[in-house]
Amino acid sequence: MEAPLRRIALCLQYDGAAFCGWQRQQNAPSVQATLEQVISGLDPQGPGRTVAAGRTDTGVHAAGQVVHFDSAGPIPAGRWAKALNGRLPSSIHVRAATEVPASWHACFSATYRRYRYTIHNSCSATLFLAPWTWHRYQRRLDEAAMGRALAAMLGEHDFSAFQRAGSSRAHGRTTMQEVQIDRQGDLITVELQASGFLYGMV
The missing domain is CATH 3.30.70.660 (Pseudouridine synthase I, catalytic domain, C-terminal subdomain)
Structure with missing residues (x-):
């Protein structure tokens, strides 16, 4: 029996200098791919895919990028920020993490x-x-x-x-x-x- 999925929302900061932007690319490092790799390591049974409120271009920084992903693992929502920050590069920092309803969407629920x-x-x-x-x-x-x-x-x-x-x-x-x-x-x-x-x- 598969574990039920919980939707986790993150607020991120990142220094975009080392990345090709938010969105994953085949031949260049992206914020999305870096974050998803760490999430998958912590929650190998989960989908591992992330959705952001908006995309940033190459070299663009973020002070409050909002992202969601679905988790199948036991990590409590409030512990995700600490767990991720211990494994992410110093150029990406999770400011906060919280559980949200399954109907909530980082992109489509954003008001601005x-x-x-x-x-x-x-x-x-x-x-x-x-x-x-x-x-x-x-x-x-x-x-x-x-x-x-x-x-x-x-x-x-x-x-x-x-x-x-x-x-x-x-x-x-x-x-x-x-x-x-x-x-x-x-x-x-x-x-x-x-x-x-x-x-x-x-």
């Missing part, structure tokens, strides 16, 4: 996705900021003008013009829920929140 971009707007690059920022300086950027342009994107729109080729989506409509832009010295932070993002949109 949020992305943060940090621009280092200085004439000189800084070695210690390089892994976490995009250095850009043809001139000093006008964050007020950038904010006005972003504000026009609020609400539901057809963002097909921003979508990368190769998407399987039937339409390009999505709702931009919130935009924020802030400058602290030479660092400009842009945050975008939407019900969902098109492939390559941001």
Whole structure:
């Protein structure tokens, strides 16, 4: 008799520098494949497959990626974070784990996705900021003008013009829920929140 499956939700952080992105690829290391390998080692009777709220591209970091998987083993939900962190590489960290209903889905139950971009707007690059920022300086950027342009994107729109080729989506409509832009010295932070993002949109 097979053990009943329990659905476990995880909140992850990861440094994407060493990965080809979230989604597994045949010839490059991914966050998904790395996580699934560890889950399968801890729960060999379970399906071992993970589903994320959204995909990140090569080199992109995550502060709160939400993932679910189904477990057939005896590990209590609250112990999964510690069990995984003891076996995952230091570039991936499980912040929390909890059991959720079988009907809950990391992707389809999500109400928003949020992305943060940090621009280092200085004439000189800084070695210690390089892994976490995009250095850009043809001139000093006008964050007020950038904010006005972003504000026009609020609400539901057809963002097909921003979508990368190769998407399987039937339409390009999505709702931009919130935009924020802030400058602290030479660092400009842009945050975008939407019900969902098109492939390559941001």
